[in-house]
Amino acid sequence: MVGQGAEMSLTEIMSRFPSDMVFGVATSSYQIEGTAHGGCGASHWDSFARQPGAITDGSDGAAACDHYNRYAEDLDLVADGGFGAYRFPFSWPRLLPQSDKEVNADGLAFYDRLLDAMLERGLQPFATLYHWDLPQRHADNGGWQNRDVTGWFADYTDLVIRHFGDRLASVAPVNEPWCVSFLSHYWGHHAPGLCDLAATARSMHHVQLAHGRSIEVMRGHGQQNLGCVLNKEFAVPVDGSDLAAEKTYLFDGIYNRWFEESTFRGRYPEEVLALFGEHMPDGYEDDLGLISAPLDWAGSNYYTRSVIAPDAGEPHLGFRCVRGDLPKTDMGWEIDPDGLAFFLRRMARDYAPGLPLYVTENGMANADMVNAAGEVQDPERVAYFEGHLAALAALIDEDVPLKGYFAWSLLDNYEWAFGYSKRFGIVHVDYDSMVRTPKQSWHAWRAALQAG
Numbered sequence: 382m383v384g385q386g387a388e389m390s391l392t393e394i395m396s397r398f399p400s401d402m403v404f405g406v407a408t409s410s411y412q413i414e415g416t417a418h419g420g421c422g423a424s425h426w427d428s429f430a431r432q433p434g435a436i437t438d439g440s441d442g443a444a445a446c447d448h449y450n451r452y453a454e455d456l457d458l459v460a461d462g463g464f465g466a467y468r469f470p471f472s473w474p475r476l477l478p479q480s481d482k483e484v485n486a487d488g489l490a491f492y493d494r495l496l497d498a499m500l501e502r503g504l505q506p507f508a509t510l511y512h513w514d515l516p517q518r519h520a521d522n523g524g525w526q527n528r529d530v531t532g533w534f535a536d537y538t539d540l541v542i543r544h545f546g547d548r549l550a551s552v553a554p555v556n557e558p559w560c561v562s563f564l565s566h567y568w569g570h571h572a573p574g575l576c577d578l579a580a581t582a583r584s585m586h587h588v589q590l591a592h593g594r595s596i597e598v599m600r601g602h603g604q605q606n607l608g609c610v611l612n613k614e615f616a617v618p619v620d621g622s623d624l625a626a627e628k629t630y631l632f633d634g635i636y637n638r639w640f641e642e643s644t645f646r647g648r649y650p651e652e653v654l655a656l657f658g659e660h661m662p663d664g665y666e667d668d669l670g671l672i673s674a675p676l677d678w679a680g681s682n683y684y685t686r687s688v689i690a691p692d693a694g695e696p697h698l699g700f701r702c703v704r705g706d707l708p709k710t711d712m713g714w715e716i717d718p719d720g721l722a723f724f725l726r727r728m729a730r731d732y733a734p735g736l737p738l739y740v741t742e743n744g745m746a747n748a749d750m751v752n753a754a755g756e757v758q759d760p761e762r763v764a765y766f767e768g769h770l771a772a773l774a775a776l777i778d779e780d781v782p783l784k785g786y787f788a789w790s791l792l793d794n795y796e797w798a799f800g801y802s803k804r805f806g807i808v809h810v811d812y813d814s815m816v817r818t819p820k821q822s823w824h825a826w827r828a829a830l831q832a833g
């Protein structure tokens with residue numbers, strides 16, 4: 382696979398960003414920590430992973446990258462790579478494995494060690510409270526379909542902020558609410574694996590309300606620098622027909638504007654409300670004020686675009702996503718840096734004028750291998766970063782208030798329904814020995830950040 386690189390090297394592109402721009406790497410708890418260690422409780426990903434056929438290689442997050450034991454080595458890689466920030470989530474089932482009242486002392490101690498290790502290395506901790514590992518007991522009680530999840534999440538937020546808040550540079554409640562809701566309840570690709578329109582409507586509202594209630598709790602504690610992390614996917618119609626244009630608008634409404642509109646304008650897109658109809662929770666309108674409480678920054682995760690094709694056989698949406706002709710990653714995802722620039726421009730213009738913006742995830746999967754010389758060559762990934770950073774550098778010239786960028790991911794890790802078969806890291810992980818090998822892309826970042 383060939384990436385769409387830029388004319389300039391990463392080092393040359395980086396020189397176009399202001400000196401106070403934050404560059405970091407991102408990871409997530411279930412994908413790297415290893416749930417077998419430290420008294421971590423069960424999450425709905427453990428049960429989803431046991432469903433036959435749910436995960437391509439049949440694996441789960443029990444071992445992951447053994448980050449629970451190797452976090453110091455991993456943070457050395459972040460700091461030695463020249464990055465100034467580390468984006469990570471707390472694990473809800475690690476902190477509260479059995480009940481919402483009994484805190485796991487080992488879980489608290491792990492995140493104490495992790496945060497202290499970040500601060501010792503001069504890394505700014507950018508925390509997320511939820512990156513998809515819902516405690517199984519909450520899944521058993523309806524999970525994101527149950528409005529009570531917003532109260533459970535508020536209480537969990539309170540615990541995290543009381544214990545760790547003074548060491549966090551920034552906090553976002555939920556990573557990628559579209560994945561938590563639509564991907565998991567309509568397309569069934571992620572836990573809990575449902576394909577149900579009513580469940581989708583409820584989860585898409587409750588995940589937003591959980592965000593709002595969590596922000597309210599954190600404001601109550603005086604916690605600073607609160608934001609959101611929304612995933613974005615650019616969409617283009619398959620042809621010039623009116624129907625393809627209409628369906629592309631619907632895709633954008635479901636995937637992107639549902640979260641942008643509610644978080645920043647206190648409303649949901651009309652065409653998506655029409656889709657959900659009677660399935661929207663009663664009184665949802667009364668929650669929109671809380672959902673749209675002011676934030677200090679807005680984060681966007683971006684990977685690819687979709688091509689939208691009308692499909693009369695699709696019962697609710699009337700479309701399906703097909704592949705276009707752009708170069709693709711090992712996920713089969715098209716590489717389209719212009720889509721990232723589109724979303725940041727739209728955010729700065731329509732939703733959050735003047736608000737600091739961050740790219741909170743961006744990266745690609747590649748079929749990387751350690752060669753005979755003990756090196757991992759991933760020129761495709763270097764080109765991917767170059768292409769996306771070049772698109773972002775152009776935004777700086779347009780005065781879009783971009784303040785930071787996080788590469789996904791530090792390590793190869795558990796890529797959800799793809800198990801360990803897809804490698805997104807700038808550091809290779811041998812899952813048998815757990816040996817870490819910095820890839821060519823890690824070295825390119827290091828050279829670029831050291832030059833800056």
Ligand code: IFM
Binds near residue numbers: 805
């Ligand atoms: O691995 C995921 C991550 O957990 C959330 N954002 C997208 C990544 C790549 O699929």
